Amino acid sequence: MTQDSSSRPQLMARITLALALAVFGAWTLHRYLPALLWAAILAIAVWPLYRRAVTRWPPGRHNIVLPAVFTLALGLMFIVPLVIVGVQASKEVRGIYETIDTARTDGIPPPDWLGHLPVGSQQATNWWNQNLATPDKASELLKKARQSEFVANSGQLGGEIAHRVVLFGFTLLTLFFLFKDGNSVTAQLQCASERAFGPSGERIGRQMIASVHGTVDGLVLVGLAEGLILGIGYMFAGVPHPTLFGLFTAIAAMVPFGAAAVFGIAALILLTQGSVVGAIVVGVLGLVVTFIADHFVRPTLIGNATRLPFLWVLLGILGGVETWGLLGLFLGPAIMAALMMLWREWAANGAAFGAGNGPDTPVR
Numbered sequence: 001m002t003q004d005s006s007s008r009p010q011l012m013a014r015i016t017l018a019l020a021l022a023v024f025g026a027w028t029l030h031r032y033l034p035a036l037l038w039a040a041i042l043a044i045a046v047w048p049l050y051r052r053a054v055t056r057w058p059p060g061r062h063n064i065v066l067p068a069v070f071t072l073a074l075g076l077m078f079i080v081p082l083v084i085v086g087v088q089a090s091k092e093v094r095g096i097y098e099t100i101d102t103a104r105t106d107g108i109p110p111p112d113w114l115g116h117l118p119v120g121s122q123q124a125t126n127w128w129n130q131n132l133a134t135p136d137k138a139s140e141l142l143k144k145a146r147q148s149e150f151v152a153n154s155g156q157l158g159g160e161i162a163h164r165v166v167l168f169g170f171t172l173l174t175l176f177f178l179f180k181d182g183n184s185v186t187a188q189l190q191c192a193s194e195r196a197f198g199p200s201g202e203r204i205g206r207q208m209i210a211s212v213h214g215t216v217d218g219l220v221l222v223g224l225a226e227g228l229i230l231g232i233g234y235m236f237a238g239v240p241h242p243t244l245f246g247l248f249t250a251i252a253a254m255v256p257f258g259a260a261a262v263f264g265i266a267a268l269i270l271l272t273q274g275s276v277v278g279a280i281v282v283g284v285l286g287l288v289v290t291f292i293a294d295h296f297v298r299p300t301l302i303g304n305a306t307r308l309p310f311l312w313v314l315l316g317i318l319g320g321v322e323t324w325g326l327l328g329l330f331l332g333p334a335i336m337a338a339l340m341m342l343w344r345e346w347a348a349n350g351a352a353f354g355a356g357n358g359p360d361t362p363v364r
Contacts (some may be wrong), residue, residue, distance in 0.1 A: 032167065039170075039172075039175040043182065044212045047182065050066070056239075059067075067176050067177075067179035067180040074172075190351070204342070207341050208337060211337040219329055223253035223259075226259055227246045227253060229289050230282075231247075234266055245262060255321060256317060258300065267282040298313075306338070313333055313336070315332075316334075320333070
């Protein structure tokens with residue numbers, strides 16, 4: 001038996017073992033894969049800034065300070081908005097309990113703004129009188145609410161929140177080590193890509209990384225800018241809690257056309273309060289800002305980085321969000337960019353092959 005024939009079963013056995021270990025490893029970590037993916041996306045997005053900081057302040061012997069600073073800064077970017085929302089929500093809880101107690105004892109008369117609704121004012125007032133105006137009706141409605149599926153399943157909310165907190169902690173921990181050992185991880189990935197896929201593997205990896213940068217610029221930064229501009233508009237128009245509405249607008253604006261839901265609610269609130277001019281200002285400002293962002297700014301930022309037509313960028317974002325959740329905001333365009341790159345290379349090679357071996361070209 002030759003050496004090649006004897007090594008072939010060993011090669012097949014090693015491949016089978018590697019695939020089996022990869023499957024079992026993915027299954028073992030499947031509940032924590034989102035944390036690892038988020039850490040990778042955040043590290044890719046911030047890596048150019050981190051490299052400039054490393055050049056400006058070379059790491060010391062243990063290389064701990066800069067990774068810890070960047071990890072803490074990114075963690076605060078998520079924690080601070082959640083704290084603001086939590087503080088505002090805690091302020092509203094007392095008012096909600098007082099409203100429930102009032103409904104049980106005295107009922108709740110229909111508010112004045114119901115009469116100012118442009119459509120369905122009479123129907124809304126009648127429903128309010130039938131369900132909330134008297135103590136008996138209000139207590140019956142509250143009893144139905146307590147028996148609803150949402151309230152019955154609310155006990156699972158605490159466990160889900162705890163799991164999210166653990167995932168966030170693992171994301172920050174992974175992010176710290178990616179900053180700390182990023183150069184060695186990058187070298188290992190380049191070596192593995194070269195061995196597995198050849199030169200095209202590195203090109204695809206660089207294209208996917210560029211798509212993440214473009215998506216961060218086109219979705220996150222543009223979304224934050226939309227939230228800031230519309231938040232100022234909310235403040236001048238008299239929208240209640242303009243800071244919260246601006247924050248929700250920034251988060252929703254990271255999905256194309258998502259900000260319309262938030263500034264539409266803000267305009268409706270102003271309309272129910274009788275501020276027709278304010279509602280018009282918020283609606284027009286929201287339409288102008290989102291139109292410019294979604295039709296001019298984002299296609300330029302994301303399309304130039306991913307080298308994708310905006311239609312494929314949009315399909316990648318929306319399909320990614322539907323499939324992967326928030327991770328899909330970044331995974332979708334990256335996957336589309338890699339597929340488009342493979343398609344272009346394959347089509348170019350096919351065109352070159354056809355040009356050299358057409359029906360009138362003799363095959364030698």
